[in-house]
Amino acid sequence: MSLIELENPNAPISVHFKMDGPAFTDGIPIHLLTDSLSDFQSLLDKTYLGLTQRKRLSRDDRSRYYLLSKGIKHGSAETDLGVILTGIQTAFPFFSALGPTGLWEYAKQSFDFLKFVYSAMKTGNQPTYTWSGDNSQFQVNTGTQTNIYNAPVFNIGQMSVNNYVSLTKPIEEKIVDYVVFGDSDLGTIKLDASNADVFSLPSQIETTPLKLRCEIFDFNKFENIGKLYVHPGEAAKEGDYRFQVIGDQNTTQYIEAMLRKQVAVNCLREIAPNPFSPEKIVRFQVISIEP
Structure with a gap:
């Protein structure tokens, strides 16, 4: 797993969202659309919280950071979501080195991290973790494979699990074929029938x-x-x-x-x-x- 390197972190980005399947034959079920967008908002919120080492978003936080929809396309649930960060560098100076691109990259890497460790659990392998001397990175060993991640990914991933579980439910119920965020340029977070059950462990x-x-x-x-x-x-x-x-x-x-x-x-x-x-x-x- 390559570590996060950013060339132009403060460039504005627009994350493409699309959800399609049998549920959208006659239109867009509002509850599916709002639930999925809410889960995605929550995923980025938790990425923000993980990077700023906060527990909850304040009203002040929300005024500095939010998503902006640029219109819903019909035929499926589809829209472009602008990631807006305004004045956040004043409150958290290190964010000038992250920006919207960094926020998205950490969200993607956290998704890959979760897929990696939950897939290991599915095969009966309990992951083990080793931290670097300065705690800036950690290594995950599943017994068959080892990956290295940036430190914030660990907490962001843990906070995000329930939102991924929520996003997979319509797929497991076979009313949605897939949910995808991102595109070929930004990279994607995609859930479909091939990975919808990866976060489901028996309780x-x-x-x-x-x-x-x-x-x-x-x-x-x-x-x-x-x-x-x-x-x-x-x-x-x-x-x-x-x-x-x-x-x-x-x-x-x-x-x-x-x-x-x-x-x-x-x-x-x-x-x-x-x-x-x-x-x-x-x-x-x-x-x-x-x-």
């Missing part, structure tokens, strides 16, 4: 309940799923997680919980093998909620 639900203090910041009342943030010092590592409400519960309380900074949930961990550690929490299966 299992534990039987020992946990109580976690958390903040619920997203909930879908139709599917009984959402997202929560686990506070520091809990039985799970601090961070954002997906969750699913199980059993016959009144889901209104989960909607109301989004108005609070903190609630307690009783839940079960759903875990899966993980290329970055012995196991990964896929989601929490929530048994009940407390104020």
Whole structure:
């Protein structure tokens, strides 16, 4: 894997997006389009966060960095997305050496990194990692192959996995044939039937309940799923997680919980093998909620 070298990092770039398949026969299903564009926005957001070593985007960040659609083409879901960075060099001077091109290159390399380590897991090989003396690079050994990557790729990749899983779902359901970002000049991030299942590792639900203090910041009342943030010092590592409400519960309380900074949930961990550690929490299966 070649390391990232940039000739003209601050040149403006436009990332081509296209998604096609049976779902687009009679038009563009808005939910597929918005979900996919949202996932791509999130992928670049996490690349930005990984490079700036931040946990969340602020309103100030969003005013400096965003994507700009240049019109939707019909027949499939297709558009060009300009990567806009304005005044960011003032807040993060090192970004002058990265620019829009660097942001895109790190997103691509993170995708290649994820495919590499998850493909190894599929064949039963747990990747191992070795860092350079100055921590600017890391080496991945799967037992059969070794690749070297720039250091930020490690965290960017971990943060991005769930968005790639989300992008592959319509492909696995056979309503979308492929999703591609980029072109022959910029290089591409492409998901299709040949790699849609690469991020899917078998999971299992534990039987020992946990109580976690958390903040619920997203909930879908139709599917009984959402997202929560686990506070520091809990039985799970601090961070954002997906969750699913199980059993016959009144889901209104989960909607109301989004108005609070903190609630307690009783839940079960759903875990899966993980290329970055012995196991990964896929989601929490929530048994009940407390104020």
